[in-house]
Amino acid sequence: MARTADKRVERSKAAVLAETYRQLTRSGISGVSIDEVSRVSGVSKTTIYRHWPSRSALLIDACSKLGHASQPPDTGTLRADLHALVTKLGEQLQSAAWATVYPSIVDAAEREAEIAALQTGLHMAFMAPFHAVVERARDRGEVQPEKPTPDVVAAVVGPLFYRRWFSKEPIDERFIEATIHAAVEAARSR
């Protein structure tokens, strides 16, 4: 009996999450309506709020489906590690669902503390492999001691984010190579 009830709960939660994720990727975070989630999933609002105490709690769960950070590469050089990471980031920025949803999270984070905390968590997870490869390069002597790791990450990731969401210019192989080259040179020169 208890197991049947558990399964029913799991099915309800999965239906709610799936519909929340659908609305999130279609309309951004401000476009998620609990009324509509309830209607489409067939799960009552009372039940939804029993599983997720707030709209933000549900959004956080749905956002965790947007993607997860990959293992950092370990090729032996900062340039090749960054090439692997930045090439993948460039592809994702131009095709992944999260690239379309992310501005809605950044926007809501300007006004809502819970969404700001959600954004911080997503950002740390997305950027962890970048920080890891720069720290390893530092251990090998490829990064000057006085150059902070976050500077190197900002020099690599900043121009790509700028092109995707602000200037809308192409993120092509030439641009990626030039951005990595500049960041690697800045990290190793005094």
Place this chain on the structure above:
Amino acid sequence: MARTADKRVERSKAAVLAETYRQLTRSGISGVSIDEVSRVSGVSKTTIYRHWPSRSALLIDACSKLGHASQPPDTGTLRADLHALVTKLGEQLQSAAWATVYPSIVDAAEREAEIAALQTGLHMAFMAPFHAVVERARDRGEVQPEKPTPDVVAAVVGPLFYRRWFSKEPIDERFIEATIHAAVEAARSR
């Protein structure tokens, strides 16, 4: 008689724009409600839509109040020109109303063509001084011919945007200097 009517029209338009701007800076672009603008300004929706054919048209007018690009500096070196521009950008990112509103425009631009066009216009105007100082530096031989101007702009502006809206790390004097140094070196080296 005609002049009195003109003045009344101007007053109504100003009241609508002021209230739209207030909602825009408080709640972002998705938080602007024409019903609420009409109620607070005391101008009927029919009259609002006589002056602005669509919600986007009104938003475009209100956004033009967010700020305007400054004249590009002309100090004689790329480094000093960028220092002036980037210091001002850093201040604005941390205090200007547009820095809080901009993510809502970026978000809406992902789904609405009219807002995307508005964003393009704002972006071109904001970035024009950066492009101008890099082009002047190119004329003086400070930028290698094979380094495109948009790359230099992305290397300078990208890391600041990244810190303001994504990593939320401080944009201090040290970071600004390091970012300018890296961009200037990348522009002038082969």
